[in-house]
Amino acid sequence: MKETFPKVVGGVPLESPLILAPMAGITIPPMRAFFRKLGAAAVHTEMISGAGLIRSSVKTKNMLAVCEKEDPVILQFFAGDTDTLYAAACKAEQEAHGRFAAVGINMACPMPKVLKKGAGSRLLQYPDRAVSMVRALKEFNLPVWAKVRICSDRAPLSTEMFCEKLLEAGADNICVHGRTPAQRYSGTADKESVMKLAQLFPGKISASGDVFEPEDALQYLNAGCVSVFMARGALKDPFIFPQTLATLGFSVDNRLLCPSIELQISLLIELGDHIAEMASPRLAEILIKRLLSGMFKGIPGIAELRRDCASFHGWNDLRRLMSGCEHYFERRDVLCRPM
Ligand SMILES: Cc1cc2nc3c(=O)[nH]c(=O)nc-3n(C[C@H](O)[C@H](O)[C@H](O)COP(=O)(O)O)c2cc1C
Structure with missing residues (x-):
């Protein structure tokens, strides 16, 4: 498995396909450095409010901080419109030039306070806006990642067509969380749908959802997902990183296993x-x-x-x-x- 894993994921060189998922309130710099030490190949910031950043909110600006030993870090924004996202990316470029390996757009968050702003998984209902956001971020000379959920039956496009449009617009990587927005975190993730998307768009789809054991990550990767985002499983057991790496055939310090x-x-x-x-x-x-x-x-x-x-x-x-x-x-x- 180790040999078959791509060395570059979504335009970012990675040592392995295991990535710490973005988690609001959790993936602050010390936590990211901690998970890097345990074997995460890359880490995400918390989702950062585009509107907060352009308002020069001190709290939001501080979220651009990166400490030593974290690289590579993916910056994730949430925003309700392209202008806000673009202005926030300009601000981040000024404040934190060269600090991030990729810039991501949150199209997955199901929380009412984010939906109310037209952001997060609300964008699944507005594919044109989502596409224009990807296009706008392509100007920044950084790989552009998107994180989406499975589209509900009432959404204008299927998940497959939504992903196709984002990829046509230039998205370098799409992480699919196998739940619909209405499911929030309940029930089980629809891993089959995520794996089907990975087959349809080779080299472009990362997986998220219900990775609690090394075998869960293995299942996604064997089906063609380019990387796996670890979230609640990593909080439940941070040593899932070294254990999964060992399962994938990477050599891991025995002290961590x-x-x-x-x-x-x-x-x-x-x-x-x-x-x-x-x-x-x-x-x-x-x-x-x-x-x-x-x-x-x-x-x-x-x-x-x-x-x-x-x-x-x-x-x-x-x-x-x-x-x-x-x-x-x-x-x-x-x-x-x-x-
Ligand atoms: C506390 C918490 C905060 C989260 N914050 C974010 C976020 O800021 N951005 C995002 O795209 N997803 C966020 N997520 C979703 C996770 O990245 C992940 O997609 C989701 O938890 C499914 O993976 P899991 O079943 O392995 O936990 C969050 C999840 C949790 C549990």
């Missing part, structure tokens, strides 16, 4: 410190607790540590608890998580 308690704790503390410094101690607390709920799989003592962490508030206290948490893991012979 069989991570010790000490390594997992030190990675979390380093990540928490980084988030506290770059964003806020409160966000460090939230995100570390979220990751903790899936890490240390199968290690006796973790349930008690998770319970105690949940009752601690503030990153400093949580950090102190985690720094001295060895006594929770009474069976020190179980250092390795079961594969």
Whole structure:
């Protein structure tokens, strides 16, 4: 599998086909650097509001920040019209020239506050606008990526025709999340439809949806998807990256395939410190607790540590608890998580 994987995906040279998906509130720079360290070949920013950026909102401008060891990063925008998107891309070019490997358009978000602006998956109902957005971004000398969902029966075009139009307009990569907007995150992703699109548009379709085990990624890639975007599966178990890489035949540091308690704790503390410094101690607390709920799989003592962490508030206290948490893991012979 390793040998058959394309070295360039959507105009971006990649070491593997595994990409950290864009996740609002989550894929901030320290999290992206963390997942790069675990094996993500590329990472996404959170979706960034085009309108917010041109209004010079400080919060939105800060979202263009990139820290060391993250490259390649794909910048993802959401916008309701082409002028806003174009102006935002001009602003990003001024503020962050050379920082990003590709620029993406969110045509997938089903959340009401994004739909209300005519953005996200609302664009599936306005194919001409979606096409003009792709054309506008092609001026920036960066690969243009789009992220879409499956079109509902009431949409003007089928998903296949929608993708065809975006590709004709110059999109370099289209990631398809196999759910309709109305499904939001419920039910199961329609992997068959995503894989069919990959067959129809060879080398152009990336997959998203329900990647919780290495085999899920393998299934998409075997069907011709050029890359797989990992989202909730990566939050549930960040070590899905090294495990999937190994399944695909890449050589992976054994310490990541069989991570010790000490390594997992030190990675979390380093990540928490980084988030506290770059964003806020409160966000460090939230995100570390979220990751903790899936890490240390199968290690006796973790349930008690998770319970105690949940009752601690503030990153400093949580950090102190985690720094001295060895006594929770009474069976020190179980250092390795079961594969
Ligand atoms: C918390 C969260 C935030 C998300 N934010 C974005 C976003 O900013 N842009 C986007 O295109 N998709 C976003 N998504 C969708 C994911 O990128 C992905 O397509 C979706 O979760 C399906 O993959 P999964 O089933 O493997 O989680 C988000 C998903 C989650 C869970």
